[in-house]
Amino acid sequence: MADSAEIVEPTSPTSGAAGPGSAGPDRPAAASASIRLDNLTKRHPDSQAPAVEDVTRDEAAGETVMHVGPSGCGKSATLKMINRLIEPTSGQITIGGEEARLRTDGRRGADHGLAGDARRVAATPTRPGGGLMRLAQVRTAVAGAGALLLAVAGLSGCGLTSGSPLADSVQPGSIGKGRPLDGAQLTVTSKEFTEQIILGQIMGLVFKAAGAEVLDRTNIQGSIGAREAIKSGAADGMYEYTGTAWITYLGHTKRVVDPHEQWEAVREEDRRNGITWLSAAPLNNTYALVANQANARKYRLRTLSDVARLTKKDPGAATICGGSEFSVREDGLPGVAKTYGFALRSGNFKKMDDGVVYTQVAEGAACALGVAATTDGRIPELKLKVLEDDRHFFPNYNAAPEMNSATMRKYPAIADLLTPITKRLTGPEAQRLNARVDVDGEDPHEVAKDWLVREGFIREG
Structure with a gap:
């Protein structure tokens, strides 16, 4: 050892x-x-x-x-x-x-x-x-x-009870000139998966370069814990997804088709919760079902309607691997099964850590299909086929800064700091960043910093 x-x-x-x-x-x-x-x-x-x-x-x-x-x-x-x-x-x-x-x-x-x-x-x-x-x-x-x-x-369910100060020596680049957050003490948070951690590190490093002292409380298990931290003021900001807010937090069941209209609807409704949404990214990290190429050919899978057909024609072959949260979310398995008429056998949805799903689907033995995030870098790396959501069930999940409103009133410059960065976050860019962590094994913090420096937003030193 x-x-x-x-x-x-x-x-x-x-x-x-x-x-x-x-x-x-x-x-x-x-x-x-x-x-x-x-x-x-x-x-x-x-x-x-x-x-x-x-x-x-x-x-x-x-x-x-x-x-x-x-x-x-x-x-x-x-x-x-x-x-x-x-x-x-x-x-x-x-x-x-x-x-x-x-x-x-x-x-x-x-x-x-x-x-x-x-x-x-x-x-x-x-x-x-x-x-x-x-x-x-x-x-x-x-x-x-x-x-x-x-x-x-004895260790899980830690919640937002610990954190570490960002100790990086970073300076303004194209953003943060004049250090508008000088003297501020800000806390950033995120959920526990790769993209969220990277986005949380991006936000924290930007605040640091603009003069703030930043407490890193990223990597919080589940959606609700991080959301409640923003709402209560225990954390100041995170990147969240518009679809998650619209359905999971605000309780809507009807999808808003236009991404900008959905962002506007979330922004307006969340004001009453003491939450301010800044401009959304092109990045749309929506759900998808994926299969390896062999299973896609074997079962003739191109769309989610094809999956519904498979659940009825060959129920034993219709096995899906996915995270436990997807299995209970209305914008997850219950909703998609109802929309498409999945006749999924009991036990054929196999719960596992989200990160394990990709390798299990690539191997194709434990499950023919898997629940994936469309911006995950392992999809192209493992040559997985993304099935078309032909009935347009899944909402838009555009990432946007979700900020505590009191923090924004005190530090309105945050909007100008984050907006140009958020605009640069596209789906392909997110896939590349995610792959550096999930495929190449790099540290999310270093990946975030390298991207910000390479794009000219901040400087080291």
Whole structure:
């Protein structure tokens, strides 16, 4: 095990409930193969700090391993190197006594039962020195599959109770001249998935360059927690999606077809909640169902109406992998099933972490279809086919700054800072940024900063 890593060996839980990494009806049991890492290091060309540095450790066959820590500390990069999706800069990975080789087809290597990185669980809330955290400092839980639940139970559901100051030395570029936020103390937040974390880091770095002291409270589990933080004033701003606000928060069921009209409707109605919406981005991160190319051809899947046909003609083949939130949201499975007439068998919607869905669909064994976000960088990387929403069910999910209204009254310059940046956030640009994290294993914070500097919005130093 890496230097100073903490080993947690929880006792078996009394409940039979499955936790992250557990074997169950929706997740195959871990394969029996030992894993050894020898001086494993991953450095990205555009980052001064390594994502993972000089990690050496052994994991016995049959163990379940979970990496727990804040965004950017090396969890995803390590798993992607083990699963042979990205190449280490140096070091060796041995699986079952044989050196692992890089996959060139965009899919995972052998099934080691390492399906996710538990990024929702924050054992260490700070990013030391404002930079990356070496894997040696990550808390690692090692236990049998049934015992892993206890390690998670004590740490999950952290909510907005911790954060770390942004320590970057950044200066105004094309925005923030005159440092209009000098003396301000602002808190930014986000949900827990990649795009949200990147957008939260973009907002925080812009505020920092404009003179504010910024507390980073991004990576909050679920939509409601981050939203309530903005509403209550516990956080000052985040990027949110117009469709989420319209349906999930404001309770509407009828979709507004025109993206700008939907943004205007959300902006006007949310004023009474003490929330101010700034201009929306072209970026439309709507839901979609995806399939790998082989299954799309096999089942003749081009549209969601084709999926409805499959659920009736071949119910056993109509399996969908997706996140738990999608399964209950009105703009998710209940609504799309009603609109298209899905006759989905009980148990054929397989709940799993959103990040795992893409590799499961690419492999095509556990599920023929998966729920995807259209701006996710793994869609082109894994050559997944996006099925057409031919009845136009899914709302527009254009990203826009959702700000606490009291904060905007105190610091109206925020609008001028964020508007030019938001306009530059297109769907293809978001896919590229997301891919740098989800495919290449880079740190969301560094990806956000690199993009802002490259676009000329801020300067380092």
